[in-house]
Amino acid sequence: MLQDVKETPLPILQVRNLEVSFGAVPVLHQVSFDVQKGERVAIVGQSGSGKSTTVAAILRLLPGLGQISRGEILLDGLDLADATERQLRTVRGRRIGLVPQDPMSNLNPSMKVGAQIADTLWGAGMRNRAEIKARAVELMAEAGIPDAERRYGQFPHEFSGGMRQRMLIAIALAGEPELLIADEPTSALDVTVQRQILNHLQTLVDARGTSLLFITHDLGLAADRCDRIIVMADGRIVEVGTPAEILLNPQEEYTKALVAAAPSLSPEPPSTSTSTGAPAAVVPDTSSKAVPILVVKDLVKEFKLRGQRGGIVRAVDGVSFAVERGTTTAVVGESGSGKTTLARIILGLESQTSGETLIKGQSLSASGSAERRALRRMVQPVFQNPYGSLDPTYSIERLIDEPLRIFGVGTKESRQRRVAELLDNVALPRSIAQRRPNELSGGQRQRVAIARALALDPELIICDEAVSALDVLVQDAVLTLLGDLQDNLGLTYLFITHDLAVVRQIAHNVVVMKSGRIIENGGVDQVFLAPQADYTKELLGAIPGAAFAR
Amino acid sequence: MIRYIGTKLWQSALTLVLASLVVFIGVRQLPGDPALAMAGEDASPEVLAAVRTQLGLDQPLVNQYLTFVGNILRGDFGNSTRTGTPVVDLIGTTLPVTMWLSVYAIVVAIVVGVAFGVIAERFRGRWPEWITNGFALVGLSVPNFWLGILAILYLAVTLGWFPASGYVDVLTDPVRGIYYLTLPAMILGTALAAVIMRQTRASMIETMNTDYVRTARAKGLGRGRVLVKYGLRNSLIVVITIVGLQLGGLISGAVVTERIFALPGFGKLTLDAVFTRDYPVIQAVVLVITVSYILINLAVDVLYSVANPRIRVGGSN
Numbered sequence: 124m125l126q127d128v129k130e131t132p133l134p135i136l137q138v139r140n141l142e143v144s145f146g147a148v149p150v151l152h153q154v155s156f157d158v159q160k161g162e163r164v165a166i167v168g169q170s171g172s173g174k175s176t177t178v179a180a181i182l183r184l185l186p187g188l189g190q191i192s193r194g195e196i197l198l199d200g201l202d203l204a205d206a207t208e209r210q211l212r213t214v215r216g217r218r219i220g221l222v223p224q225d226p227m228s229n230l231n232p233s234m235k236v237g238a239q240i241a242d243t244l245w246g247a248g249m250r251n252r253a254e255i256k257a258r259a260v261e262l263m264a265e266a267g268i269p270d271a272e273r274r275y276g277q278f279p280h281e282f283s284g285g286m287r288q289r290m291l292i293a294i295a296l297a298g299e300p301e302l303l304i305a306d307e308p309t310s311a312l313d314v315t316v317q318r319q320i321l322n323h324l325q326t327l328v329d330a331r332g333t334s335l336l337f338i339t340h341d342l343g344l345a346a347d348r349c350d351r352i353i354v355m356a357d358g359r360i361v362e363v364g365t366p367a368e369i370l371l372n373p374q375e376e377y378t379k380a381l382v383a384a385a386p387s388l389s390p391e392p393p394s395t396s397t398s399t400g401a402p403a404a405v406v407p408d409t410s411s412k413a414v415p416i417l418v419v420k421d422l423v424k425e426f427k428l429r430g431q432r433g434g435i436v437r438a439v440d441g442v443s444f445a446v447e448r449g450t451t452t453a454v455v456g457e458s459g460s461g462k463t464t465l466a467r468i469i470l471g472l473e474s475q476t477s478g479e480t481l482i483k484g485q486s487l488s489a490s491g492s493a494e495r496r497a498l499r500r501m502v503q504p505v506f507q508n509p510y511g512s513l514d515p516t517y518s519i520e521r522l523i524d525e526p527l528r529i530f531g532v533g534t535k536e537s538r539q540r541r542v543a544e545l546l547d548n549v550a551l552p553r554s555i556a557q558r559r560p561n562e563l564s565g566g567q568r569q570r571v572a573i574a575r576a577l578a579l580d581p582e583l584i585i586c587d588e589a590v591s592a593l594d595v596l597v598q599d600a601v602l603t604l605l606g607d608l609q610d611n612l613g614l615t616y617l618f619i620t621h622d623l624a625v626v627r628q629i630a631h632n633v634v635v636m637k638s639g640r641i642i643e644n645g646g647v648d649q650v651f652l653a654p655q656a657d658y659t660k661e662l663l664g665a666i667p668g669a670a671f672a673r
Numbered sequence: 674m675i676r677y678i679g680t681k682l683w684q685s686a687l688t689l690v691l692a693s694l695v696v697f698i699g700v701r702q703l704p705g706d707p708a709l710a711m712a713g714e715d716a717s718p719e720v721l722a723a724v725r726t727q728l729g730l731d732q733p734l735v736n737q738y739l740t741f742v743g744n745i746l747r748g749d750f751g752n753s754t755r756t757g758t759p760v761v762d763l764i765g766t767t768l769p770v771t772m773w774l775s776v777y778a779i780v781v782a783i784v785v786g787v788a789f790g791v792i793a794e795r796f797r798g799r800w801p802e803w804i805t806n807g808f809a810l811v812g813l814s815v816p817n818f819w820l821g822i823l824a825i826l827y828l829a830v831t832l833g834w835f836p837a838s839g840y841v842d843v844l845t846d847p848v849r850g851i852y853y854l855t856l857p858a859m860i861l862g863t864a865l866a867a868v869i870m871r872q873t874r875a876s877m878i879e880t881m882n883t884d885y886v887r888t889a890r891a892k893g894l895g896r897g898r899v900l901v902k903y904g905l906r907n908s909l910i911v912v913i914t915i916v917g918l919q920l921g922g923l924i925s926g927a928v929v930t931e932r933i934f935a936l937p938g939f940g941k942l943t944l945d946a947v948f949t950r951d952y953p954v955i956q957a958v959v960l961v962i963t964v965s966y967i968l969i970n971l972a973v974d975v976l977y978s979v980a981n982p983r984i985r986v987g988g989s990n
Contacts, residue, residue: 182891186882208896216893223891228884233906233982242902246893278982294892 133199135160135301135334136181141194141204143173143180143358145187150176151358154194158302163328163335165345167381168355169594174338175224176358178306180204181336182221183211198302217247220295220333222305222324226287226312230279236290237263237275243297259297266293267323284458285316292324296331303328306338313457313621314665321348340594342385343624343668346370354378370671384599385668386624414484415445416583416615417469422478424464424639438464439475440639446632448582451609451616453626453647455662456636465636466587466619470504471495482583500530503576507588509568513560519546519571520556526578545574549604566597570604577608587619602629623666627651635659681974685967692963693745697738700956745960751953753946760957763942768961770938771927773843777851777858778923779916782865787912789866790873791905794881805870812867817926821860821933828856838935857934861926865919872915876908883907910981917973921966 134157143151151173158164168174179185181196183203196203198214206214215221223229231239240259249255256275263271266289279287288308295303305324309317325348328335339345345352346366354361354369354377362375373379424439439461446452456462467473469480471487480487482498503526506512513522523545524538533541543553549570560568569589576584586605590598606629608614618630626633626647633650635643635658643656654660708724709716716724725731729740744751750760789805796802829837835856843850880886881904889903928940939958946954 184887184890186887212893212895214893215891221888221891223884223888225884229888231885231889231903231907233910233980234902242889242894242898243892246895280983291888294888298893 132160134158135199136336137195137197138177138181139195139197141177141180141196142192143176143185143189144192145189149192149358150189151180154355154358154360156353156360156363158334158336160301160334161332162351163337163349164351164353165337165339165349166353166355167339167342167345169340169381169596171357172355173358174355175306177355178221178304178336178338181304182215182219212246216243216298216300218298218301220298220300220303222288222291222295222303222308224307224310226284226291229291230287232279235276235278236282237277239290240294240297243294247298259293262293262297263290265327266290266296267319268293284312285320288312288320289323292320292327296327296333299331300333302334302336304336304338307340308337310340314623315457315661318665318667341667342370342381342595343666343671346671347667354381366671370668380596384595386595386598386602386622386628416448416483417446417617418479418481418484419444419465419469420479420481422465422468422480423476424461424468424473425476437639439468441478442636442639442641443478444634444641444644446583446615446617448615449609449613450631451618451629452632452634453618453620453630454634454636455620455623455626457621457662459638460636461639462619462621462636463587466504466585466617469617470502470585471499496530500579501581502583502585503579503581505569505572505576505584505586505589507591509565509572509592510560512572513568515560518557518559519563522560522571523556523575523578526575530579532579541578542574545577548577548608549574564597565593566601569593569597569601573601573604573608577612581614583615583617585617585619588621589618590625591620591622598625605629623662635662677978678975681971685971688967689964692967693742693960694738696956696959696963697741699959700952701734703950703952741956750957753951753954755946755949755951755954760953763954764939764957764961767937767939767942769842769844770840770936771931771940773850774854774857774861774930774936774938775923775927777854778862778865778927779920780862781858782862782869783916785862786866786869787873787905787909789870790877790908790912791900793870793874794877795900797878805874809867809870812863812870817860817864818929818933820863821857821930824856824860825933840936840938857930857936860933861923861930864926865916865923868919869912869916872912873908876911877904880904880908906980910977913973913977913980917970917977920969920973924962924965 136158138154138156141151141154142149154173154177156164166174166177176185176189179189180191181203183191183206185191191204194204198218201210201214203211203214230236237256237259240262241255244255244258249258260271260275263275268274268286268289274282279290282290288311292308295305308324309320312320321344327333335349337345337349342352346369349366351363352366352369353363354375356377362369362373362378364374369378370382373382420443422439422442423437425435425437427435442461442465444452454462454465464473468475474488482501485494485498487495487498517525520539520542523542527533527538527541532538542556546553546555551567551570551574555563555567555571560571563571569592572589573584589605590601593601602625605616609616616629618626620626630647633643633645633647634641635650635656637658643650643654643659650659651663654663708721708728708730712720712724722731729737732740748761750764752759753763789808793802793805824835825837829835836853839853841849841853843854881900886899886903889899894903927938928943930936931938931940932944939961942954943958945951946958
């Protein structure tokens with residue numbers, strides 16, 4: 124018997140035919156998988172695939188009406204699906220640690236961070252206060268928090284997102300668990316921070332021999348970080364395999380679609396890509412070649428710092444670039460790089476401190492109000508959050524014809540026709556016009572936002588993280604739509620994003636920003652294949668899944 | 674933190690000056706002549722003039738105001754026009770009664786309100802919640818004079834558990850003092866307890882569904898610890914704000930409650946003064962109520978910043 128165990132060690136976690144339902148609605152169907160000791164397993168899926176529900180079921184922390192209707196979750200022989208609350212308490216934190224998704228919402232805002240680690244240590248049985256504090260400081264330092272002794276007594280709001288995530292990692296590891304579940308641990312963070320934190324997490328997990336169950340929507344990330352990938356969709360396991368098997372030789376149709384859509388796995392620049400149309404074909408037409416559609420000159424935006432007299436921060440610091448008609452320029456940067464402020468200035472939502480924005484050679488600030496209105500018509504936005512940018516009380520028709528009403532375009536009938544036409548343009552059924560935003564999916568909403576932006580026949584569209592909130596398959600579809608619209612309508616895009624992988628898929632030119640300045644500016648091939656600045660190299664190196672790029 | 678309290682103190686001082694102005698002008702705008710009230714209906718013009726000079730009513734308004742403020746700062750609120758007793762003495766004997774009653778009522782309200790609120794959240798949709806919700810409904814909708822009468826009738830007269838009226842100084846005999854105040858404090862605190870209960874329940878429901886509570890449970894903490902340190906602690910931030918806003922109502926509630934239980938408190942003094950147009954007393958009473966209101970709000974602000982570290986540290990935020 125002992126011999127057997129030695130040859131094929133029992134998996135640390137065995138999930139057998141797990142079924143979970145919310146009320147009468149089943150959400151997980153026949154989910155079975157194992158995690159071996161020291162193994163790193165990724166569960167990859169889009170929102171609604173059931174990956175987070177699986178995690179919640181393992182920890183028996185299903186929200187609301189959620190319950191396990193069938194199946195077993197064996198942790199070293201103990202069936203968690205059937206365990207008492209008392210048994211579960213000895214498992215949570217001590218045998219299974221959880222690194223949750225959003226670092227902003229997972230720390231108790233009214234409790235010092237040190238006390239939040241101390242809590243876990245207390246839960247794991249430590250009672251001596253001095254020992255608890257010493258161990259907590261040690262864990263914080265291990266998780267990569269500088270000056271841990273001092274920061275022990277600080278509150279969560281004094282930490283950046285990355286530091287909070289390090290805290291959560293320290294908390295999860297405090298009980299020395301055998302299995303660590305990381306539920307999208309870095310999806311809310313910038314790529315470079317994401318890479319640092321995941322590297323660190325991996326080091327810690329390897330040093331302890333802890334098994335890792337890694338939940339993510341990012342196939343590239345899963346491939347980089349794990350030994351085995353489980354692909355989930357609609358509450359079922361679709362396919363299981365090694366990263367190489369899944370990415371290079373996927374068997375199931377769904378996995379194939381997912382791999383094809385993952386932007387980080389398709390390094391092909393748009394010049395040869397089929398989805399977005401070749402830039403060579405959209406070379407600016409000769410008539411307007413002389414005047415770029417958008418010119419930004421020495422743009423500066425300063426913000427006064429609150430509470431500090433004379434404190435000023437330069438969000439945009441001397442930025443200059445030009446965008447040719449019919450092309451896509453991506454402005455790339457991490458949070459705080461000033462890219463969103465730049466977009467707001469170009470949209471006229473914010474005024475610059477100095478410098479100039481020229482649209483078709485005309486300055487936004489120098490023009491009279493009638494001219495400015497005319498210029499604004501030419502520039503339309505698509506924002507990041509498709510849930511927040513559509514008024515939930517309006518019908519889709521009302522939302523799309525809003526710009527037409529504002530500018531007093533056409534009659535009621537002509538506006539109705541225009542809305543129908545716009546819905547055709549963004550590949551939404553016309554019947555959707557009378558529905559409300561909350562009846563639509565995220566991707567459909569973003570299509571509505573695009574239709575609204577197109578209503579006034581603009582020439583320049585500013586997409587501020589327009590696809591960041593969407594699942595890969597949906598993201599891919601929206602990017603394709605944007606490419607088609609560019610081909611058909613000759614649109615120009617300024618694409619603000621933190622996601623370099625998306626840039627590769629859609630942009631002709633790239634502007635890399637950091638701390639308000641332009642670090643690098645050039646054609647997409649040049650920036651991706653021969654980056655000049657160290658920061659650009661660092662950003663490119665942080666894109667997950669590069670090893671498996673086709 | 675010190676800067677925060679400093680700002681609050683400064684704001685309070687400003688409020689106080691404004692309040693004294695309003696009181697001063699308000700009393701002078703009341704119908705009726707205080708000199709006439711003091712000297713009697715059929716006093717001769719000479720006597721009236723003498724009384725006016727004595728009260729300083731012949732001075733310009735600005736001078737009158739400065740004298741008024743100056744006297745207050747020296748602790749001189751004048752004498753009651755009805756009894757001739759210094760107003761300071763009247764306040765000195767009645768204010769403690771009301772303070773004890775209010776503090777007791779607040780304590781009762783917080784203990785009952787928070788406990789019921791937590792119970793209501795914990796047992797959502799089951800019988801304990803129905804009971805607490807019923808209590809909140811009664812507490813909010815039944816006026817407290819009616820509750821007071823019922824309480825006297827059943828708890829004092831029929832069952833004889835509590836005295837129906839009377840007051841024993843809490844400092845000289847704490848046990849009997851508190852015993853005598855229990856029924857009035859319960860009645861006075863009922864409405865506040867109901868508000869606190871509903872607020873606690875609502876914010877507990879929200880807090881217990883947050884990510885950090887789930888994370889706390891994933892750490893392996895027991896239900897009790899999660900409830901208190903993660904749930905209640907964050908819920909109370911909202912509760913404190915609501916309590917602060919409701920305390921003003923407690924003062925007016927005290928007037929009624931004291932009347933029902935025949936307590937020799939501030940409320941009784943106020944009512945008597947208003948009915949007899951005892952202007953010096955009315956002025957003093959309004960000022961004292963204003964000051965207590967300001968102090969209570971200051972205390973709530975400080976408490977709020979203690980409960981919510983995001984306010985405390987930033988200072989400027």
